[in-house]
Amino acid sequence: MTRLFISRDSTALSLGAEQVAAAIRQQAAENGLDIDIVRNGSRGLYWLEPLLEVETGQGRVGYGPVQPADVASLLEHGLLEGREHPLYLGNIEKLFYFKKQHRLTFARVGLTDPVNIDDYLAHDGYRGLKNALALQPAEIVKHVTDSGLRGRGGAAFPTGIKWNTVLNAPAEQKYIVCNADEGDSGTFSDRMIMEGDPFVLIEGMTIAGLAVGATQGYIYLRVEYPHAYVALNEAIAAAIQRGYLGENIQGSGKTFHLEVRRGAGAYICGEETSLLESLEGKRGLVRFKPPLPAIVGLFGKPTIVNNVISLASIPVILDKGGEFYRDYGMGRSRGTLPLQLAGNIRHPGLVEAAFGMTLREVLYDFGGGSASGRPIRAVQVGGPLGAYLHEGQFDTPLDYEAFAAISAVLGHGGIVVHDDTVDMAEMARYAMEFCVEESCGKCTPCRIGSTRGVEVIDRIVDGAEKDKNTELLRDLCNTMTYGSLCAMGGMTPYPVLSSLNHFPEDFGLQAPKPD
Amino acid sequence: MQDYQNQKSTVLDIVNAHLSMPGNLLPILHGIQDTLGYIPPAAVEDIANALYLSHAEVHGVISFYHYFRDTPPGKSTIHICRAESCQAMGGKKLENHARQQLGIDFHETTADGRFSLEPVYCLGNCACSPSVTIDNEIHGRVTPEKFDQLIAAGKGVAQ
Ligand SMILES: Cc1cc2nc3c(=O)[nH]c(=O)nc-3n(C[C@H](O)[C@H](O)[C@H](O)COP(=O)(O)O)c2cc1C
Ligand code: SF4
Numbered sequence: 001m002t003r004l005f006i007s008r009d010s011t012a013l014s015l016g017a018e019q020v021a022a023a024i025r026q027q028a029a030e031n032g033l034d035i036d037i038v039r040n041g042s043r044g045l046y047w048l049e050p051l052l053e054v055e056t057g058q059g060r061v062g063y064g065p066v067q068p069a070d071v072a073s074l075l076e077h078g079l080l081e082g083r084e085h086p087l088y089l090g091n092i093e094k095l096f097y098f099k100k101q102h103r104l105t106f107a108r109v110g111l112t113d114p115v116n117i118d119d120y121l122a123h124d125g126y127r128g129l130k131n132a133l134a135l136q137p138a139e140i141v142k143h144v145t146d147s148g149l150r151g152r153g154g155a156a157f158p159t160g161i162k163w164n165t166v167l168n169a170p171a172e173q174k175y176i177v178c179n180a181d182e183g184d185s186g187t188f189s190d191r192m193i194m195e196g197d198p199f200v201l202i203e204g205m206t207i208a209g210l211a212v213g214a215t216q217g218y219i220y221l222r223v224e225y226p227h228a229y230v231a232l233n234e235a236i237a238a239a240i241q242r243g244y245l246g247e248n249i250q251g252s253g254k255t256f257h258l259e260v261r262r263g264a265g266a267y268i269c270g271e272e273t274s275l276l277e278s279l280e281g282k283r284g285l286v287r288f289k290p291p292l293p294a295i296v297g298l299f300g301k302p303t304i305v306n307n308v309i310s311l312a313s314i315p316v317i318l319d320k321g322g323e324f325y326r327d328y329g330m331g332r333s334r335g336t337l338p339l340q341l342a343g344n345i346r347h348p349g350l351v352e353a354a355f356g357m358t359l360r361e362v363l364y365d366f367g368g369g370s371a372s373g374r375p376i377r378a379v380q381v382g383g384p385l386g387a388y389l390h391e392g393q394f395d396t397p398l399d400y401e402a403f404a405a406i407s408a409v410l411g412h413g414g415i416v417v418h419d420d421t422v423d424m425a426e427m428a429r430y431a432m433e434f435c436v437e438e439s440c441g442k443c444t445p446c447r448i449g450s451t452r453g454v455e456v457i458d459r460i461v462d463g464a465e466k467d468k469n470t471e472l473l474r475d476l477c478n479t480m481t482y483g484s485l486c487a488m489g490g491m492t493p494y495p496v497l498s499s500l501n502h503f504p505e506d507f508g509l510q511a512p513k514p515d
Numbered sequence: 516m517q518d519y520q521n522q523k524s525t526v527l528d529i530v531n532a533h534l535s536m537p538g539n540l541l542p543i544l545h546g547i548q549d550t551l552g553y554i555p556p557a558a559v560e561d562i563a564n565a566l567y568l569s570h571a572e573v574h575g576v577i578s579f580y581h582y583f584r585d586t587p588p589g590k591s592t593i594h595i596c597r598a599e600s601c602q603a604m605g606g607k608k609l610e611n612h613a614r615q616q617l618g619i620d621f622h623e624t625t626a627d628g629r630f631s632l633e634p635v636y637c638l639g640n641c642a643c644s645p646s647v648t649i650d651n652e653i654h655g656r657v658t659p660e661k662f663d664q665l666i667a668a669g670k671g672v673a674q
Binding site for chain 1: 540544604635638646
């Protein structure tokens with residue numbers, strides 16, 4: 001029997017992976033070929049999806065991008081033996097795009113059957129949990145602190161410090177909440193983990209539970225991810241069945257229950273306190289801090305809220321030790337960051353690499369330049385609240401502090417590329433519009449300020465009292481930055497002001513380019 | 516608008532199945548929308564009573580979240596992504612094309628009841644923008660031509 005791999009990842013499906021799998025199944029049956037199709041996660045080389053891999057004596061051989069119409073010719077050319085064909089790619093792991101990555105968190109994504117727990121175990125799964133079960137809670141937390149891991153959801157807060165706070169908060173009940181709201185445009189790493197290796201997230205959350213004494217976990221998943229919902233629930237059921245979730249985990253006497261809850265299309269519910277309100281069944285209004293969720297979180301109890309990638313990085317840290325993870329990266333940005341290349345880019349996909357690469361390397365060496373073949377003009381890093389960068393800033397290393405120094409953010413690692421046809425006044429307007437649409441409405445600078453922002457940008461573009469209105473826009477941004485309760489209103493000025501400062505000509509302004 | 520009396524028992528079953536669950540309001544609303552396609556305004560009273568909440572609280576939650584709807588959708592719901600990554604790949608053109616082709620604006624349903632059109636801010640398919648979902652099926656690199664093919668093929672509606 002020959003094993004074939006075709007992804008169940010949403011993006012692969014969006015390009016026809018299901019139809020390719022069906023065509024192979026049908027033609028194999030007609031020709032009496034003995035095959036088994038594994039529906040894996042995506043390798044993250046999305047311009048090659050739908051990707052088809054075959055297990056051969058010489059390892060896995062890839063073909064792509066495959067359409068149903070290619071299947072007959074692939075089989076004729078000796079697909080099952082891994083033979084030559086115009087779509088032949090060879091070993092995917094030898095391609096530059098893959099070879100140059102440091103896949104720690106994504107080690108198994110695309111390799112294994114995402115919902116097969118034996119496959120997970122055979123590929124180093126649950127080794128972190130095994131170690132954690134032999135440690136005292138404070139020792140688990142110490143590994144996380146030593147790793148230097150900072151939250152990958154956007155704010156880059158040290159994970160070890162957060163866990164320590166929850167560990168030391170006395171309470172009968174504590175919670176682990178996974179933030180799987182992934183609302184930033186240009187990001188999909190959380191989705192890839194949940195669809196491609198859900199066990200690694202489950203293991204990470206279980207370890208978090210052991211570390212701080214929490215017996216209940218929730219994954220708050222955005223409703224836009226139906227395939228992740230299915231994969232997570234399949235994996236949770238398998239973990240329960242095999243004694244990796246529930247009571248008396250692996251005979252340790254420890255308990256951890258896990259449940260997936262769906263969001264309902266509100267970007268603000270990615271903000272951790274809004275998320276907690278939503279989990280409690282309320283409108284997602286942002287809470288005042290303090291108290292921190294670590295002290296007064298879900299249902300008023302001490303709660304860890306962490307991003308999917310933060311939690312999915314825990315198993316490798318507990319398996320190989322905090323120092324192993326810390327050895328990757330630069331400065332105070334330790335470990336790896338799964339970057340997501342999106343928008344107008346020739347080779348879109350997932351690039352997990354140690355901090356420190358420059359943006360230019362990512363855009364050109366990995367990304368291959370724009371998809372349209374036109375010059376790259378503006379790049380938004382870190383989601384809709386992130387700054388737009390221009391060519392002169394592409395040599396900035398991917399490092400939290402280096403980005404902060406140029407008034408930009410790395411956020412969740414999303415990189416959205418625009419070519420020279422982009423109208424940056426339009427993008428600035430969109431940023432304000434998005435804030436109007438997604439504001440929770442609790443504070444005036446965000447709720448009203450953004451509405452005014454759209455109007456002022458329109459006036460500037462229309463040429464009405466340009467200088468006065470530009471000044472007004474800057475004032476407004478200042479008010480939003482300093483007068484907003486959370487980063488929704490507080491950071492919307494990033495994309496707006498970076499557009500205005502770096503691309504004034506799009507606003508009909510002649511101001512010199514400050515850098 | 517359907518008669519709520521036919522839906523009432525479905526609503527009550529879903530509500531009752533979630534009574535002991537902490538933070539049960541969103542799961543209940545999802546359950547109702549999954550089953551009926553929307554949340555009938557008349558259901559608010561029943562939900563509120565069962566959960567000891569006020570009518571205003573339940574209504575407030577339904578209206579806060581973009582995903583929940585209080586009118587029946589068309590046979591198929593089309594979501595078009597409007598976020599930055601899709602804009603970088605011609606998403607605006609696709610949006611305009613879809614509106615024109617269907618003859619409706621966002622949040623509307625075609626006169627024949629076949630399609631509802633909704634905006635969405637990111638589908639996590641940003642590596643292959645622009646993106647569209649038709650019911651639960653996702654499509655990437657959707658050009659206006661591909662959009663027309665999907666609609667002509669009756670994607671979604673046939674099922
Ligand atoms: C408007 C807004 C949206 C956010 N969206 C997300 C999100 O989708 N996913 C996420 O993990 N964090 C998001 N965050 C950050 C969270 O508030 C929080 O910092 C994070 O979940 C903490 O986890 P981490 O330390 O592992 O990053 C958002 C913050 C703001 C202000
Ligand atoms: S800044 Fe905006 S989203 Fe954040 S709390 Fe204020 S109104 Fe709500």
